[in-house]
Amino acid sequence: MDDVESFLKVDWDVPYKEYTPKAITLPSGEKLVIREAKREEVPLLLKAIMPYITVEKDYYDIVAARQYAELLGWYRYRVRNEFALIGVVNGELAGIVNNRAYDQKLHISLHTMALKRGARVGAHLFAAKQENSIENLGAEEILVTAESPIGFRRWMLEWELEPRPNLQHELGGVTPYAITRDNYFKVKPTKVFGERPVSEELMKQAANPKIIKFEV
Amino acid sequence: MREVAIIGCGMTKFGRHDNETLMDLLVESSLKAIDDCGSFDGDIESVYVSSMLAGELNRQTAIATALTDQLGLIPAAADRIENGPASGGSAIKTGFMAVASGMYDVVLVTGGEKMRHVTGDRITDLVATMTHPSGEYIHGVTLPSLAAMFARLYMSTYGVTSEDMARVAVKNHSNALMNPYAHIHSKIALEGILLSREAEINNPVIADPLRLYDLCPISDGAASIVMCNYETAKKLSKPIVKIAGCGQATDTLAVHEREDPTMLKAVKGASKKAFQMAGLTPGDIDVAELHDAFTILEIAESEDAGFFEKGKGHIALRNGETSLGGKLPINTSGGLKARGHPVGATGVSQVVELTWQLRGEARDRQVKNAKKAFCCNFGGFGNNVTALVLSGE
């Protein structure tokens, strides 16, 4: 069985670099700390996502179900080259985003789950994961799809992405759109923010996030 | 004219009411106001319902009749009053006139709207039908675009800045945190919505120079008051709140036809009439509810209603004069910006807040010794405005 496990187990097979945390100012003036999620934190993340799996509104159910599966897959070493970033505000888990490197040049944008609503947490986290893929991990292109109309408007339209009709996104949905390096750097000044380094105090606060009360 | 008093008031929480119908909201708010009358057991003789979009959004026309039926008030008279966002003010004016004239002794005014079940684009379009059809609407004009053009001219003429407008939003959000009935309960800060680079995402431009936080939300909700003649009110034990003055004025339908587009003549006219009837001046007012559908409007109305010199309203705002604790607190409820704006309910909810203030029932938002209050309800883009002066004892 050990043989099969070592055969089935996957992790990173392209160069990996840790994401440097940053702090983002939210409308309230509070700071959103964005940092890479540790593999050991996945059970906590799954617990936070779980209640949304049956919420039909705004396609929360499909986003939650899929992100749950993606994070679980990463946790159990069955999905390669996946990373997740989390956002923490006042010690509470505000959001989770994840991408996957198909290969060093092509990344796949997976999901954006905003747990704290009304504060643009999703927009800031979405930008951060693309920042990680392009600037930190050197991707040349990220394929993006959307399940909800809100997602489509926020990313495909606001980021001015171009469709890639000859490709399929691994989630199997609508024609994917691409964030190229050119496109990323063009929108970066109006989309990607944050201050580094994050203060020790904020990092301490973000170390063990609590789950926000579930409300729909 | 007889003197008119408010003997009961109430409102639903403003926000998103997915599981209730418009009628549910109107009933909830009406019963709260009726019960608030306490020991009063007189008959309500006329019901006024203010709703701008009940027909279009909720497929219910002649809704005043339906409410009268639900509340068991048959055979009372019943009318739906529609005056765009000033429907509430118009309904109160109409009820006031009925009691003041002696035609009725006791009337109920309920304003309500259920709007969040349709898309924002549809609401924006329906609201835009208030504008001039061939002179404004057809060109793509929406209310936000009118407010934006107004704001741009105001900024260039009087030196009002984006920061001034953001301050209105910050103040009103802060006030709303203390209002359990408010739609929006979220603290915002200048740093987060304007001064930081993140403001680009946190507070995107909707209609330059107006940003997301310069616009009020779309809300569901209802608010109600019961008015009666002063003689009857005197017999009750609650502190009496009188409608001391009432005024209304119109202005050109198309904003561009105004001689000075920064002048809100309808606000001026309505306020003047209200103060005249009350025998009071703006200097007598202790607390005010102004119609901040767009943050710039709170600043402009504070001037044209007579509280500050034209072009100086933003200075008073900067100095904290209009904050809770200042010389003239404006929008202690959170205003349209944070209390919310179920269109037909707004004008009535302003009077509910001021009634609480004048009775000493506004809790954490209480303005000390509030004796005289003012509100104005802004219809169209300032082309039909109602104003009320209230006095407490």
Add this chain to the structure above:
Amino acid sequence: MEKFSCFKCEKCGKRTYLKHAVCMSCRGRNFKQVDLEGTGKVVTYTKLFATPEGIEEMPLVLGILEFGDAVRVTGQILNQNVKIGDKVRPVWGKIRKAQGKDVFGFRFETIDQ
């Protein structure tokens, strides 16, 4: 090709771009359609990012323009970098789609000084 025109009160001479049944100044009821001078200036403007259905421009630039003796018009401006005070002239063309049909009217282009 439509003429850029306005309505003039036959009694007092007041001119407005939009039709009124009764003159706002003198209560007169008779109006003549007269030409409106071709060069105006921008009184105020906005760039609208939340545009109505049927409008293709993003953002849509709208403005209040003033012609001749303070005859004002509201319309679309064909310049993303417009400023208060810019000189404009009317241009006839398609302004949008409404209920699936093309709608024509006057829009305004800025004139280089």
